[in-house]
Amino acid sequence: MSRRNRGTTFVNNVRGPTSALTSFLNERGIRRANPAPVPTPSPPRTPANEQEEEQQQAEEELNGGTEASSSSRPTRTARLTRGRTVSSAARASATTSVSVDVGGASDEDDEDDDKDEDEDEEVDLVPITVTMRSTRSTRTRTTATSRSSVATASRVTVATASSSTTGPSAASASKKRPRKKDVSDDSNDEDFHDITGYVSRSNFSHKGRMPQGSNKIEFCSRCRGRFTVKAGTMPAVDEDTGGILCSSCAGASSASNATPASKPVKRPRRKAQKAEIESQVPSLQDLCIQKIASCIEDVEAFGDISDISLDKICRIICRNRSLTTDTVQLFLDSRNMDLRLYDCTDITADGLRNIAQFCPNLRSLTLTLCGRINNDVMNYYADQLSDLTSFSLVGPILITDAAYIKLFEAVGDKFERFELKSSSRFSVKALEALCEKCPNLTHLRLSDCNLMDDDWLTPIATLKHLTSLRLRNPECDRLTTESIVKLIQAVGSNLEELELKGCTSLEDAVLLDGIRANCARLQRLNIMDCEEFTTEGIATLFKDWSLNRGLAYLNLENCVMLKDEALIAVTEHSGVTLDTLSIKGMDEITKDALLTLALCENLTHLDASWCRAMDDEVLEQLVKAAPKLKKVMVWGDHRLTECCPTKQGLKIVGREGDYIDLRFF
Template identity: 30%
Template sequence: MPPRRARNADGAVRGPTSALTSFLAGLGVEAPNTNPYARREAPEDEAPSPVADTPVRPAKRRRRAVSVDSDDLDADGGSDDSDDDDDGDYSAGPRGGATPSGAVTPSVVPSALKDIGEMMECGECGKRFPVTQYTKEHPHKPRTWLCTPCCRTLGIDPYAKPKKPRAKATATPQRQKKDARNKIVHYEVTKGALALSEMCIGIIAQYIEDVQALGEIGRDRMDLVCRVISKTRRLTAETAKLFYSADRTELTMYDVTNLDHTAFVTLGMLCVNLESLNLQYCGQMMTDTLVHWAKQMRKLKHLELFGPFLVRKEGWIEFFKARGKELQSLSVTQSPRIDLETMKVLANECPDLRVLKLDEIGQLNSDFLIPIASLKKLESLAIISPGGTPISDAAVDELLASIGENLTSLDLRNNPELSDETLISIAKHCPNLRHLSLAHIPLSDAAVGRFFRDLKAKGWPGLVHIDLEKGHDLAHEALTALVAHSGSTVRWLSLLGWRNVPADDVAALADSHNLEYLDIGWCRHVTDFTLKDLLDGCPSLKNVRVWGCNNLTDRVPRRRGVKVVGIEMHAI
């Protein structure tokens, strides 16, 4: 049966009351106003009842227990700890200030967050509230904290999980050293404003499909436009025609991936006077392409192709027979179809060949060197990364004995079966050598030192380009002899991987006044002082690579105009 509703003296109907309210009403005492959202105000002409002014502790809620001070109860007319039922405006706190409802904001003293369960004053409304694991800091008043209703008023999720602060690692010497090693400093050279010509080239490259003719922009600028559009592989059969001309004698195209056999035939038809042709990434070139070129480009003397995978030996043979007499330079990279028969035809039909580069030829082995030995006019020879049986020291010795006298450049990179014996052959047969690359060949420190001492003893000129990359066993003896013979002439030098070379020996390169490029990556003993000596003593130096030199610090010296690449900062 529903509870009976009582009537006031004036006949108004009252709602159901609690036992305490009924008891006080029987004594003639009116219960205090327990509305948590409205201030209890007594009439001015009526004195407050002593019983009514006595603070009454609200009932504890089942979810949490909160104690309320008498001052709070007098100010609020009661306290309700429920955070889920607060939907109204918030009244002023005991000390005044501006509230969300337009009242005065309380003046709360900033303090650190107390432990969970303790009471604090809200930095927005001034009310006291219990600290929980979700308590949020005031967004505009540092080190003051918000109650749940004020979080909602300010648009903050009161129950969002707090972000856990990242625990700081113990500042041990080992940890500091590890953090320092992982920190890399990149030095960048800030470029100034672009030249007008560069801006124009960028616009041309951006709208290359809409360009009808490049006109008279100069050969070097046209080459730059071709380089820019090749980076994004926008060189197609249509755009490539912009670079074709009957009066062109040289043409370099840096990425012709999108050109097919028909486009290559068109190139030969529109550039009949070409003397030098360089095509990179020409994977769609066919056997018939070379057959057409043999008939079309009758003045061709220099040919460089990167990636002609599909050209069979029949195309090479016919091309050599037709154009071999005029051919002076041939560079082929990544062609698995060239075989020993092709090399024999090359040697017979190209007697004036001066430059030959065979890089990653699938069937190349020591037998290929026999017909090459008949090319007496060769000045530059590169046999790199052969795909067949590894080349032997004996085959190289026979080759150099035949053609070594005229060689000024020799590149034997990535021939792992070669050894110190090849150095002896070079020192015996190549008196005019200026460029030497023996990267990725297992040479000994003593043999390299003896090689350069022999060159000096014979009075042979110093080398200009030296690549001894990944010479893991090369150190003091090799570098000392190198500097003594070629230190004053070398311009390009790679000592990458010389892990045991002393820092003082590297610093001896400071007397190399012509040195422009130096790679001392993974030379473990190089320090800041070593690099300072090089920068001070090499006025022509423009590029230094120091990857893996872990003794360099953040105080490494710098010099304007010199690009230092690969600095890893190991000290803070």
């Protein structure tokens, strides 16, 4: 059933969905006949009627008395014609205006008669003398003048034999038979309303109503097509029927009468973001670099390009996993002093060996994800790279202590920076060789080393020139508070960077006895995931810390026990010097403490994710106080809305409902 034919009818005081057939019958004025037909009085007997009865009896005698020998039950013809004899005038009207249905019978008659009885009681009837109820498919349109006679004739169906349908009367009736109504053939709605009072359900429910706050779906009264009515607009109305019209049916004249749509309020923040993104047009150099990186396998040589451009190409092809043993040759040159390969996964041991062969003058080498490097390659580096001063390895799982010791002995006093990450074979023996053979080491970064424990801190304490120390993610409880305090007391006077990320067992003594008393030159402090540090320890560290002039970088991420006093002490001591601050996960911080961030006037990066008290007022004060602010992370801060003020060049990442662009990360 099509949607447009569903509706509510009030013809019989029954409200509910109506079918297409019921709507069609109601439209044509056809009603259901009474179950028990009212017998009509027989006409007075005339000589013509007597002659017809005698002719009928003669026909029955010719049939051999079959009907006389049947049971006392009346025949089908008698049941159909009992009480349904009409006058000759009505009979003629029914013959000319009602179509003939061959073999048609009512459902009630089919239920009373069996199949065998129908075959035995087959009779030949004259079409003019007998009229029966017409079926649904033989209903025809009637005029107002003949409606009364057709209503009487429509309650009887004409059933004739196959031989009688070939006559001229049957031919004329078949020509007048109306075609079956198609689903898409719409009737005149105006006449339909006038006759039956039928109103479409959609028109009954929503006709003449204005959309409230959201878009609505309506149906055009002319083309029956679906269309959307936007919130705040009035659709065009048909002047003839009063129905709603779509834009195509309304035309230019109706569209001009429609109420103009109210423009949605555009957020200036999104407009600023869009303008900022569109303004970031890549330079010609960047476009060339991207093109070269996409066709790196077809490039034979780079020629004369700067080290910065070479590093950009390397980053792009490493991100695309296109750095292989063949493509790495493009970055190897005897003039190179610094080489960084950001993904060495697909470079074999021979390809890594070629680095020392083609770049013998290297001073700084960084190999990330170098799982294929082995002892032979390290020994070759020790022989060829005699000028190496900085060496960084990420993921060297095959190198043993012997190869490390040989390299440290080869580089000697010139070695200044060593970084090792994700190694399970580097032991305290190799670390002792490093501290002994390379006493001028200034940067030492050991991360995710499974064998790291308190024994490692003793040789590190001998490095008197150490300015940067990173000890990340040791095994649980491998580094204790006492050993860390002794290490900081030994090397803290020159430290500018200290990172104790993931040292979960450290307590406040590290802050008070170690950092506060010895780290006068400290500028960068990372105590991320140090859950045992308390509010009193942090507050005591920064309160009246006259030995230190202020930190430029501070990471307090996931220090969940810290409260307002800790953040207030930080902003009062280092508010002027702080460049980057992370207070992610400090859920106990209140709005009063966050308002003190306005003291950080030189702040450029802030991570305040999962600080539930962060709201529009706090960020507004920070934006006004810190003109250099570039990026703010606010993941999980549900009180921060899109109405908070911003400025050009500031990226707010993580706010609910924001348009997030990947370039923000």
